[in-house]
Amino acid sequence: MSGEKPPVEICKGVNGLDKVVLREVRGSSAEVYFYGGHVTSWKNDHGEELLFLSSKAIFKPPKAIRGGIPICFPQFGNHGNLEQHGYARNRFWSIDKDPPPFSTVSPNKAYIDLIFKPNEEDLKIWPHSYEFRLRVTLGPGGDLMLTSRIRNTDGKPFSFTFAYHTYLSVSDISEVRVEGLETLDYLDNLKDKERFTEQGDAITFESEVDKIYLATPTKIAVIDHEKKRTFVLRKDGLPDAVVWNPWEKKAKSIADFGDDEYKHMLCVEAAAVEKAITLKPGEEWKGRLELSAVPSSYRSGQLDPQRVLQG
Template sequence: MGKSAAVWDQRSELEIARDWNGIEQVVLRVPRGASAKVSLHGGQVISWKNERGEELLFTSSKAIFKPPKAMRGGIPICFPQFGNCGSLEQHGFARNKVWSIDDDPPTLHSNDSNGKVFVDLLLKPMEDDLKCWPHCFEFRLRVSLSMDGNLTLISRIRNINGKQFSFSIAYHTYFSVSNISEVRVEGLETLDYLDNLCQRERFTEQGDAITFESEVDRIYLGTPNVVAVLDHEKKRTFVIRKEGLPDMVLWNPWEKKSKSMLDLGDDEYKQMLCVDAAAIERPITLKTGEEWTGRLEISAVPSSYCSDHFDQHLQGVM
């Protein structure tokens, strides 16, 4: 692996191992104890732990860890589509492909590398991909962990040859929560959303905060750059910061649908909530040579801290 593929100081660590399918995984660690694990299967973050070793992402006990099946949990990447339409498989093919470590990534802004341990991954279309989605692209993904344990994913997608194309994308993030009934989401109030349970009919959010009492599958539109997920029982708040990703998906299958899903335990819906930073309603269009960048940063902080500072975050402070 070239020097540009990952950086760290003497106290930080980056380790490359293989899972039981022989697929490489990259483990990022920082001195205070936080860590993240990225599988080259799907370019998927499959673990994110805080300095106390607590897992912050949900993974189903019935998750299937074998290609080409996407793993139920972590942060799968939905590209080049979100949902199920046309000839592509549901949520596209990026989450089912084996990525490579990028030894020669383009230079990113210094704020995206200073004081962080990171790895750069690369996905290019294979011949089979071009048959169902005939576009030449390079998808570069940087996964980084800051010294204070914040996790950042930066995607750069370039049209490298041929005709103009459009795509949708979502970071399908499975947050681990104490109990879905004890969770609320702040920052999406008064916004319009498309309800996937009602054929994507458009509604306007009426609640002061979003809470969960039944199945939810919504795409919120024109969302702010900062949104918070508050877990009352754990007194923990996930702060989601994003750029280039105007939409946000909320998903929980609830009891009935969970029982029909082979790779999700019947009651595991209680311990998870998917909150996806996404670009769905208006797909991204790239002409030859053009590039799109999307950035997601997630942090976990005590809820008391978040309540003191969240107002200014909602005003766009990044």
């Protein structure tokens, strides 16, 4: 049909920054900025935005974009002389002209392959050379997949931590619950990374939370009661899960974050944080995240996430 938009389109985004728009025939879409290899939008086939992007997000390098899915590499958190969450999220990525063979991509999937290699300035900050390949795929059902491949091209081993810092859009944080992390151990970043065991039968929110859950399952469900929507996160190569909401006081202290925006977002992040990943020269690590959004089902007045978790 004439006038139909292509499944993969490179165009200008905010402040003239280049971005890629992925489209699926039924209407879902995703946007990826070359700046940071950063997914900033993921919409379902009704055009509803599923990711949270702050209204105060600054699209001006070297500031990282607040919201969407920032990539935290070569570190998650704040250690040593590296900036918080590393620097991959505030560097320019390029199209990967020679991607390695991934698992077969069916012709009805829209995807983009990006690559990032450190330059001389980056090597001064973190003296290790590597190739970081990222494939972002929009599946035929509107699922969003991010696959990262990091290859050590250095003459010596190096270690890193990593997270897909996913900001989910929710109707009201007090109406949200997370299933799949109950009974697990976690490190509480609000208590100097002290280790605790999750006691609740589901995680709900009534104050600031910043926890790293350890040895997590490959599938986690985030249930939004008000929207009757469940996000399902499936992950490979990423043993940890970070759950973060700044709540009212901290939200007001973050310059590129609206005072009340904490009510409409929740970060549930597929991560490798507790134990660093070490790559020998020539070795490659692969970490994958798949996000889907499905209608929540009710049973006796309660949402039934077990069907989603087992499905």
